[in-house]
Amino acid sequence: MTYTDKKKKRLFAGLAIFITLVHIIPFYILITTSLKAKGDFSSKWAFPEQISFENFSEAWELTNLGNSFINSAIITLFSAVLLIVLGSMAAYPLARRQTKLNKFFYFLFIAIMIIPPLTALVPLYNLVVDFGMMNTYEVAIFNNVAAFMPLTIFLYAGFIRSTIPKELEEAAKIDGASTLGIFFRIVFPLLKPITASILIISCVYIWNDYQFAIFFLQDSAMHTLTVSLANFFGSNQNKLNLVAAAALMSMLPMTILFLFLQKYFIKGLAAGSVKG
Amino acid sequence: MMSELVARRKVAVAKKAPKRKEKKPSSLWWMYTPSLVIVFLFILYPFLNGIQLSFTNWNGFSQSYDWVGFDQYKRMFTDPTTWLVVKNTLLYGMGSTILQNIIGLLYALLLNQSIRMKAITRTVIYLPVIISPLIMGYIWYFFFAYQGGALNDVLLFLGLEKINALANPEWNTWIIVFVNTYQYVGVAMIIYLAGLQSISKDYYEAAQIDGASALQQFKNITLPLLMPSITINMVLNIIGGLKLFDVIIALTGGGPGNASQSMSTFMYDLYFKRQDAGYAATQGVFMAVIILILSLAALVYFRRKEVEA
Numbered sequence: 125m126t127y128t129d130k131k132k133k134r135l136f137a138g139l140a141i142f143i144t145l146v147h148i149i150p151f152y153i154l155i156t157t158s159l160k161a162k163g164d165f166s167s168k169w170a171f172p173e174q175i176s177f178e179n180f181s182e183a184w185e186l187t188n189l190g191n192s193f194i195n196s197a198i199i200t201l202f203s204a205v206l207l208i209v210l211g212s213m214a215a216y217p218l219a220r221r222q223t224k225l226n227k228f229f230y231f232l233f234i235a236i237m238i239i240p241p242l243t244a245l246v247p248l249y250n251l252v253v254d255f256g257m258m259n260t261y262e263v264a265i266f267n268n269v270a271a272f273m274p275l276t277i278f279l280y281a282g283f284i285r286s287t288i289p290k291e292l293e294e295a296a297k298i299d300g301a302s303t304l305g306i307f308f309r310i311v312f313p314l315l316k317p318i319t320a321s322i323l324i325i326s327c328v329y330i331w332n333d334y335q336f337a338i339f340f341l342q343d344s345a346m347h348t349l350t351v352s353l354a355n356f357f358g359s360n361q362n363k364l365n366l367v368a369a370a371a372l373m374s375m376l377p378m379t380i381l382f383l384f385l386q387k388y389f390i391k392g393l394a395a396g397s398v399k400g
Numbered sequence: 401m402m403s404e405l406v407a408r409r410k411v412a413v414a415k416k417a418p419k420r421k422e423k424k425p426s427s428l429w430w431m432y433t434p435s436l437v438i439v440f441l442f443i444l445y446p447f448l449n450g451i452q453l454s455f456t457n458w459n460g461f462s463q464s465y466d467w468v469g470f471d472q473y474k475r476m477f478t479d480p481t482t483w484l485v486v487k488n489t490l491l492y493g494m495g496s497t498i499l500q501n502i503i504g505l506l507y508a509l510l511l512n513q514s515i516r517m518k519a520i521t522r523t524v525i526y527l528p529v530i531i532s533p534l535i536m537g538y539i540w541y542f543f544f545a546y547q548g549g550a551l552n553d554v555l556l557f558l559g560l561e562k563i564n565a566l567a568n569p570e571w572n573t574w575i576i577v578f579v580n581t582y583q584y585v586g587v588a589m590i591i592y593l594a595g596l597q598s599i600s601k602d603y604y605e606a607a608q609i610d611g612a613s614a615l616q617q618f619k620n621i622t623l624p625l626l627m628p629s630i631t632i633n634m635v636l637n638i639i640g641g642l643k644l645f646d647v648i649i650a651l652t653g654g655g656p657g658n659a660s661q662s663m664s665t666f667m668y669d670l671y672f673k674r675q676d677a678g679y680a681a682t683q684g685v686f687m688a689v690i691i692l693i694l695s696l697a698a699l700v701y702f703r704r705k706e707v708e709a
Contacts, residue, residue, distance in 0.1 A: 133513075133514075133515070136510060136513050136515050137515050137516060139510060140510060140511070140515050140517075140518055140521045141521075143507065143510075143521060143525070144520060144521045144524050144525075147524045147525050147527075147528075147582075148524055149543075149550075150528075150536075150539045150540060150542075150543060150582075151527075151539075153539070153542050153543060153550055154539050154542065157542060165548065167550070167553040168542060168543070168548065168549065168550035168553055169550060169553055169554075210434050210435045210438070211435060213431045213432070213434075213435075214431060214432035214434070214435040214436070215432075216428070216431060217427060217428035217429070217431045217432060218432060221426070221427055221428055223426075223427040225427045225429060226427050226429070229429075229432060229436065233435075233436075233439065236439055236443055236444060238639070238691065238692055238695060238696075239443055239444075239447050239688060240639075240642075240643045240664075240687060240688060240691055241443065242643065242645065242664045242667060242668075242684065242687070243447060243450060243667075243684035243685065243687050243688040244442075244443055244446035244447040244449075244450055244684070245446075245450075245667065245668075245671070245680075245684065246446075246450055246453060246460070246667075246671055246677050246680050246681045246684060247445075247446040247447075247449035247450045247452075247453055247681070248442065248446035249460075249671075250446075250449075251441070251445070251446060251449075266438055266441075266442055267442055269438055269442075270438050270439050270441070270442035270443050271442075271443070273435050273438060273439050274439065277432075277435065303428060303431075307431075328529075328530045331532075332530075332531070332532035332533070332534070332535075334532065334533070334534045334645075334646045334649075335645055335646070335664075349532075350532050350534050350535075350646075353534065353535065353538070354534060354649070354650075357538055357650070362547070364542060364545075364548070367538060368542065371535045371538055371539065374532075374535065375530075375531050375532065375535055378530050378531070379527070379530065379531075381530075382527070382530045383523070386523065386526075389526070389530075390526075390590055
């Protein structure tokens with residue numbers, strides 16, 4: 125290795141460390157703020173003099189965070205399962221059977237991706253009230269499923285087209301298996317990699333959803349984490365220690381999920397982009 | 401007459417049936433019907449219904465409303481707030497798109513080198529993507545807040561005056577662009593990294609033999625071959641930026657006045673705070689048109705470059 129190569133390497137490594145530190149700043153401030161005792165009005169840059177976990181228990185009780193956790197978990201879980209089951213099932217004929225009807229509906233699903241969900245908000249609100257679905261899990265679940273369905277179908281269809289051999293299904297057909305049987309017993313298990321990616325990406329977005337939740341889950345018993353947090357912030361702007369603690373707790377599940385399953389996040393993103 | 405037609409058709413279908421089975425596979429439409437129903441009910445129907453409502457003066461809760469023709473559209477195009485909000489929305493969309501792509505590409509180029517511990521850098525840059533944009537807004541509020549914000553601590557330390565950046569209508573829109581960029585630059589970076597890794601090393605070796613400089617290699621090899629990644633990033637970021645909502649609510653609430661309002665937050669205000677549902681629907685239609693035109697324009701423009709490359 126030449127001298128300049130070594131120098132270059134050191135420069136790059138230094139740059140990477142610098143960028144990492146800059147990106148960490150907000151997290152550093154968030155964590156240290158949450159650990160500071162009530163009377164500690166030191167600079168946001170300063171490390172807490174005494175580490176105190178009081179903020180966490182206080183914020184947990186004040187925001188009724190336990191209840192919001194359960195709501196967010198139920199909505200996220202059911203939406204994700206519906207997305208995976210219905211989305212993969214929908215993508216199969218759209219990817220495999222190139223009939224005119226299927227081509228049209230595939231195009232329709234993709235075109236819907238462009239509609240910003242908020243632009244449909246006013247009439248949707250109307251519809252939800254008419255259905256008597258205000259403040260229910262169902263409305264949040266169906267909204268999230270609808271919002272993510274086009275992307276899910278797009279990713280599944282791309283994966284089925286490019287990686288699942290047709291011969292497998294033809295062999296099963298000769299053996300007399302039904303279409304659903306072929307799909308769930310033979311095709312679906314092979315979709316595992318893309319299922320993992322879709323599951324993780326959709327879970328993160330649904331867990332973090334605020335736009336739908338704030339409109340349709342206004343009853344405090346139905347609040348999700350983001351809605352609870354927004355209300356809490358609105359009334360405690362001068363108690364940032366508590367806000368920081370509540371924010372940290374509510375982002376913890378997805379952060380853990382991300383740190384353990386990082387490769388699926390990145391693979392899913394890369395797969396979607398390269399094939400798109 | 402009717403039954404005769406049906407009967408005739410049935411015969412025709414029955415005759416054709418065996419042939420069809422061989423030639424044309426069945427559509428299996430029942431497999432996507434459930435998805436279609438959900439998407440139709442929760443997106444497509446409300447969207448179309450919204451176009452209808454944009455021609456009314458509905459207030460959002462009463463049972464009746466009047467058809468007012470294009471009045472809401474006239475009102476929208478003569479309302480100065482509309483143009484302020486459109487300007488902000490474009491700033492959020494375009495500003496974040498440009499910043500995320502430039503910085504994301506630079507990060508990807510750096511992390512494509514063999515550096516020790518680069519996985520940590522990548523993780524840290526990507527981490528904000530998984531956090532709710534609302535919380536991201538609050539986190540940055542700690543930084544920019546007037547009382548006890550981290551930025552003002554630095555300014556005071558340097559002997560300067562404290563600033564109320566979030567209440568300053570000239571700065572706060574840029575702060576929102578900055579926060580959105582910080583949060584989602586990781587997505588652009590990952591997509592560019594995947595693109596960079598799919599470029600064969602042979603091109604660079606050949607170029608080096610020909611004596612091409614690093615800059616020439618970047619311009620003539622990397623950039624053209626990265627075009628598909630650029631397309632997807634541009635379109636994703638434009639759509640994401642134009643739809644911005646949560647961060648604005650968290651950082652400024654659209655204020656002061658309407659100074660940092662985007663089309664999404666403005667619609668929210670019109671509907672829930674000002675009981676102006678018909679007008680909110682009109683703004684919604686306009687927003688959909690803007691997003692459609694800009695994302696399609698970006699798609700067509702960058703796709704064409706891909707073909708040339």
